Amino acid sequence: MHLIFQAFASIVAMCLIGTMADATQSDSKHEPFSLDQLGILERDVAVIGGGSAGTYAAIRLRQLGQSLVVIEKQDRLGGHSNTYFDPASGTAVPYGVRSFHHKSVVTDYFSHFNISLVNKIYLTNQSENVDFTTGEPITLKPITIPSDDPEIRIAMENYKAQLAKYPFLKDEYYNLPDPIPEDLLLPFGEFAAKYKIDAIVRFIAGYTAGFGDHLLKPTLYILRMFSLDFIYELQHGLLDYPMNDNSVLYRAAEKELGGDVLYKSRVIGAMRKLSKIDNSCYILVQTPSGQELIHAKKILIAVPQTIENLIPFDLDRTEREIFAQFTGTFWYSSVIRNIYHSAQSIQNNAYDSPYNLPILPGVYNLINTSVPGLNWVLYGSSTFMHTEDVKKDIVNSVLRIRHPNVTVTEPEIVAFRSHSPYELTVPVQAIRDGFYRKLDALQGHRGTYYTGAALTAHESHLIWGFTEKLLLKHFV
Secondary structure, three states, rough: HHHEEEEEHHHHHHHOOOOOOOOOOOOOOOOOOOHOOOOOEEEEEEEEEEOOOHHHHHHHHOOOOOOOOEEOOOOOOOOOOOOEEOOOOOOOOOOOOEEEEOHHHHHHHHHHHHOOOOOEEOOOOOOOEEEEEOEOOOOOOOOOOOOHHHHHHHHHHHHHHHHOHHHHHOOOOOOOOOOHHHHHEEEEHHHHHHHOOOOHHHHHHHHOOOOOOOOOOEEEHHHHHOOOHHHHHHHHHHEEEOOOOOOOOHHHHHHHHHEEEEOOEEEEEEEOOOOOOOEEEOOOOEEEEEEEEEEEEEEEEEEOOHHHHHHHHOOOHHHHHHHHHOEEEEEEEOOOOOOOOOEEEEEEEEOOOOOHHOOOOOEEEEEEEEOOOOOEEEEOOOOOOHHHHHHHHHHHHHHHOOOOOOOOOOOEEEEEEEEOOOOEOOOOOOHHHHHHHHHHOOOOHHHHHHHHHOOOOOOOOHHHHHHHHHHHHHHH
16 A cells, blocks of 8 residues: 555645655555656635535535535535335435524525425424334323423423523633533533433434434533524424425535535545645545546545544644544435335334433334325444444344234335444543634644534534634635
């Protein structure tokens, strides 16, 4: 692999006037190549990843007069916005992001493509509760907002009072005070007991699925996601696609971006800020048709910022020390037929766990779709799992909750997508030591910028709002 990076360095050196920084090794297994095999694609910005953040950035960069290229490993844009089309009816079945907050960054984005959204109130108490480890129903107190139950109402008021103490949590980025309030660093289970919000812990966990063990998660991350804005939107309605087709936004973006997206492609090497004369970046990309060399003034990384994802970018010590602190949870979304259960939705609630939270790894819930016989199933784990093991456990879990005496066709997973790593967080001590200030200081370091859920939260309006501010500050 040393030969690969030497070859990359040789090609870049021939493109420069001046000196080049020493190259390090790449983990690429591709064979060496020569200059005559490659053309050079010149762009203002190279966007790494075509998910929610990367696609928004690409559209806005175009509007701001920047030339760009998007490097996307899938054959489509959209990231967590997954859609299955039923072959028999052609009906769209969303099994990813589909609802949005009433924010101008959302409505402006959709208006750009002339896409209308509708207000939809999601009922908060329509699930049956089942312990998926046994398949047995479990009786639990219904939780709704607003609620007539005094215990639930008081718990919600207590929770909202805590949120009101920290207005900085509404910012798109982690603009945390120094020192950060210690309550925000408590494990959420301790925070819930301290402020008497036990009656709604199960409810909060249900709307922040994918976070792993909620009770051990630093409270900061829970409060940023289950926010005052989110509570308000649950009561008054979220914006949704009128025809259930949550791919319409990204199909429109694909059409607009055209050939500026390299699909089924990945970065296999990069050199950033090579000399005092050349302040730009070179990126080597493996595409289905071969290797492509990109010369960009800036790089915007919009994929989860894990060390594994960033290996090709020749990280320096400062970058490695910061990104190595991230750990992620694991989150999977699938569409399954032949479940044979009549409930509108089923929530996994363990009989003997704290707050009856689901035991992980395991199914979070399953939801009926608009196509009879198809169900959307969400699954989570705090640790890495192989895809086949996830699928096997999903099927076994579904078999346990089937109606008695059902012996017909086996459950079939017709669509599956891993959203891993999902929730990227850092340890409490790292937060206390100013991790997010240090992360913010990396913006622009070696010509590279960062966006995505790890820098804000898993809400589209926050991701797009953060990206908007980043572009206006650094890319105009």
